[in-house]
Amino acid sequence: MMQIKKGIPFIDQHNKEYLYGGKFGGNFIPETLKKPIDDLTKLFSKLRKNKNFLKERDYYFKNYIGSPTPFIKLENLTKHVGGAQIYAKVVSEANGGAHKIYNATVHCLIAKKAGKKFIVGDTGAGYAGKMLSMAAKKFNLKCKIFMGAKDIKRQRPNVEAMKKNGAVIVPVKTGSQTLVDAVSECMRYWVSNCDTTHMCVGSTVGPNIFVKICAWSTSQISRELIVQLKEEFGKIPKKIKLINCVGGGSSAMGFWNEFIDTDAEFYGVEAGGPKKSKLHAAPLSNGSKIGILHGAAQYVVQDKEGQIGSTESISAGLDYPGISPLHCFLKDTKRAIYTSVNDEEALNAYRLVSKLENISPSLEPSHAFAEAIKFAPKLKRSDVIVVNSCGDSLKDKDIIKSRLGYYIR
Amino acid sequence: MKSKISLAFKNCKKENRTALITYTVAGDNTKNNSLKILKAISKHADILELGFPHNTPIADGGQIQESSYRALKNGIKLEDVFQIVKRFKNIQPNKPLILMGYFNLIYQHGEDNFLKNCKKSGVDGLIIVDLPWPENKKFARKCKKKSINFIQLISPTTSHNRMKKIVRDSHDMIYYISMLSTTGGKLKVSPRKILKNYNKIKKINSKKNLVIGFGITNKTINSLKSANGLVVGSMLCKTISNSLKKGQNPVTKLDKVVYNLKNKIL
The missing domain is CATH 3.40.50.1100 (Rossmann fold)
Known part of the structure; x- marks a missing residue:
């Protein structure tokens, strides 16, 4: 029977294939993303044990967020x-x-540690995008946000905010033109630019490491x-x-x-x-x-x-x-x-x-x-x-x- | 017994040339036309890849997306894909055909059921874009048992160590992704660099048939023809889209394009 273990961080309760309960999650990704995801997984597992990094996180959570x-x-x-x-x-x-600022801030801190100068992210309501653009500005990263064309129309105030923060907004016009397509398009962009760019997935979804970083944040x-x-x-x-x-x-x-x-x-x-x-x-x-x-x-x-x-x-x-x-x-x-x-x-x-x-x-x-x-x-x-x-x-x-x-x- | 995929490469080696591999989407632009396209281009191509479309394709660029959405809009189902393969194989039993797509469709169909249908219709190989090594080990073994080739992918980001393991677990054909890109991207790496990586993989096991894909068009194909095989996909999807826009017959158009591609590598 599927069970939650006590005393182990919830995000770490997966098996070797990164599956929770043996069937949820994992990394069903194109070969090209294997290495960047591996690198990010290693970096994050190091950082979350690093006292200085935790201090830095807490500093920004307190004074910035x-x-x-x-x-x-x-x-x-x-x-x-x-x-x-x-x-x-x-x-x-x-x-x-909104809560999206936690994930966005942590991703920017990680991107800095990884030596990346560009950050990309998806957004639905526009909050994940707005926060990522804010944090990117704060941490001096160039930012690109993928957003469904339908959502751009219905979440105008957040779109304005992103623009003000200097982010490039890429309207996604495929499929339903909402969050699901924005996430796909953002992943496609990352496949093509993973050598220079850090990707932030806006929620606890996507390949395992993104689920982890987001929930941890x-x-x-x-x-x-x-x-x-x-x-x-x-x-x-x-x-x-x-x-x-x-x-x-x-x-x-x-x-x-x-x-x-x-x-x-x-x-x-x-x-x-x-x-x-x-x-x-x-x-x-x-x-x-x-x-x-x-x-x-x-x-x-x-x-x-x-x-x-x-x-x-x-x-x-x-x-x-x-x-x-x-x-x-x-x-x-x-x-x-x-x-x-x-x-x-x-x-x-x-x-x-x-x-x-x-x-x-x-x-x-x-x-x-x-x-x-x-x-x-x-x-x-x-x-x-x-x-x-x-x-x-x-x-x-x-x-x-x-x-x-x-x-x- | 040698697989049809192996035999195709053997023939090409005999003729001292690279194998031409095409990719089109099943049901693009209709079920009938996609079958007609297969028939027409199989005169020039050595191996045919046929995409079974998914509506959330995370590794495909605009051209293949457009073809996939068009096919899905026309109501293509996995059942139809197998039907197309079967009808094609009735006419051309020896031409290797590889299905290519995303894992969720197989997951919903049931792995065993999917492989049974592959076998029944005559599918020779599978490329599953989002089932990388080692996650694909179990499924690849199942394929092998059914004498279906599971085609492993290697990309420029694949480490040497990982490469060795992937090559070790590969079957008759390995697919090298030329650059960091979705399908259909402009070739942003020099052919010399691509071939350098290609040779690194060949060095691990020179017997494995290694093909290069992504960014290959009539303009770039000649510069890479020392590879065992070259895959052209997005350019063909784009040809279908363009011919539809212009009111031309996509079948004859594609026949001509693939014929020209073949001439470029002879």
């Missing part, structure tokens, strides 16, 4: 919804407005939360429920990583897409089969033949047919529970939280809030829910306005 991000009680939402106490980890307060969120919980409650509350949206799964992995060996309960919320649509982006909660996408085996939206399926979601950041191998592993070991909420429920949650509280979650974490709003009334007052508010709604202003007729923040 702004750690810790706030942990607050949502008094009004709790009162309004009833049941469990609802808290938020306001990761959107991090520099740049975003884990800062759970490290902070453990301290904050102890400050608030004196200890980690029993059976605390940690609710997070999952697209590629980077924020959820970071939100949960340090809690794996505790009795905290994990709820992952996938994008169900428009109410009546069959095009969802929910491979874990909608019964998708295991397949190979972007170099890793994972549950993935696909047809019988193995062609990757189209997805649709109001949130560009969750609009991805695959999911991190780490989440596949958490699902099959039953360590986490995955559900999905649809576009309308997410919009409603955005509206409610933005109206009642001082935070305004983007459409991605709004999926998690929607789940919390459904879930809390079924729980006792002594139960504690924490939602990772991992992005700010500002980037979704256009979409929200066109759907609701107004925008509040």
Whole structure:
């Protein structure tokens, strides 16, 4: 039976072939990328043990990203919804407005150590791209961002930010013109330029090393939360429920990583897409089969033949047919529970939280809030829910306005 | 018994020339036309590679992507790919045919089932772009058992040590990727440098048939003709795209292009 081992970092629980639970992840890559991935794997395993590197990371997390991000009680939402106490980890307060800054910063630090002068990355919602362009500017690296043409249109504010940071944005016009195509095109670019260029995959997806680096970086969120919980409650509350949206799964992995060996309960919320649509982006909660996408085996939206399926979601950041191998592993070991909420429920949650509280979650974490709003009334007052508010709604202003007729923040 | 792939190389060596290997996508631009194309170009080519298209091809450039999307849009399924191979092999049983594609399609089809269908239709070899060594060891062994060639890839980034292991585990043919690029990139490395790397691999085991691919067109093919074989793919896909745009018949067009390629290496 597939099992999570105690006392071993979760990201290291793979076999020799880099498969978690013997079947998720791995390195299904063209021969050309074998060596650059090998080099990066060796470099990262050295760096994560190096005290100076960790010091440097912590320095930038504190002084550049702004750690810790706030942990607050949502008094009004709790009162309004009833049941469990609802808290938020306001990761959107991090520099740049989302959790993607952790992965971007670490990748830039690694690129520097590897002696690379160029960095490329993919982006869906535009946050991964915005943060990478920010960090690249900070660390003096030339930056190129691959982004689906459809996403460029719907996430304009982040596109503007990338341009301001001096990044070159490459519009991807193949396939569905969203994140899945951006990741493919970015990998293709890396195949051709891996000798001079470092690649940053924007989430806990792709060949194993990228899954690892990303989860290792975003884990800062759970490290902070453990301290904050102890400050608030004196200890980690029993059976605390940690609710997070999952697209590629980077924020959820970071939100949960340090809690794996505790009795905290994990709820992952996938994008169900428009109410009546069959095009969802929910491979874990909608019964998708295991397949190979972007170099890793994972549950993935696909047809019988193995062609990757189209997805649709109001949130560009969750609009991805695959999911991190780490989440596949958490699902099959039953360590986490995955559900999905649809576009309308997410919009409603955005509206409610933005109206009642001082935070305004983007459409991605709004999926998690929607789940919390459904879930809390079924729980006792002594139960504690924490939602990772991992992005700010500002980037979704256009979409929200066109759907609701107004925008509040 | 020698494989058809080995025999093809043997024949070329006898004629003191490089083997011409073509790549086209099954179902491009229609199922029927892709079969007609195979028939036409097999008069000039020594080995045929046939792509089974995937909609997320991470190592292919624009030309092959366009061909793949076109074929998929026309509804090509793996079943049709095997059908095309079978019908081709009915006419040309001795012409080696290699299927090339991405692993997910095999994974969904089931490895054993896939190989059974390869065998039934007459496939001689397989190139799986995203199943590198050593991940491909188990599958390559399965292929060998079925007398299907699993073709290993080597790239400019492959270390010498790794090269030796890959050559050791290879079957009758090895594919050397000429440069750091997706398919269809412009040849950005000098032929002299490519051949230098090529010779490094040959030195490990000179008996293995080593072919070069990526960036090979009518303009570059002559400069590399000392190799055992040369693969032309994107240029052929581009020819199909262009002939469709101009309302020309892709079959006759491709026949001519491959004929000309052959003349360049004689």
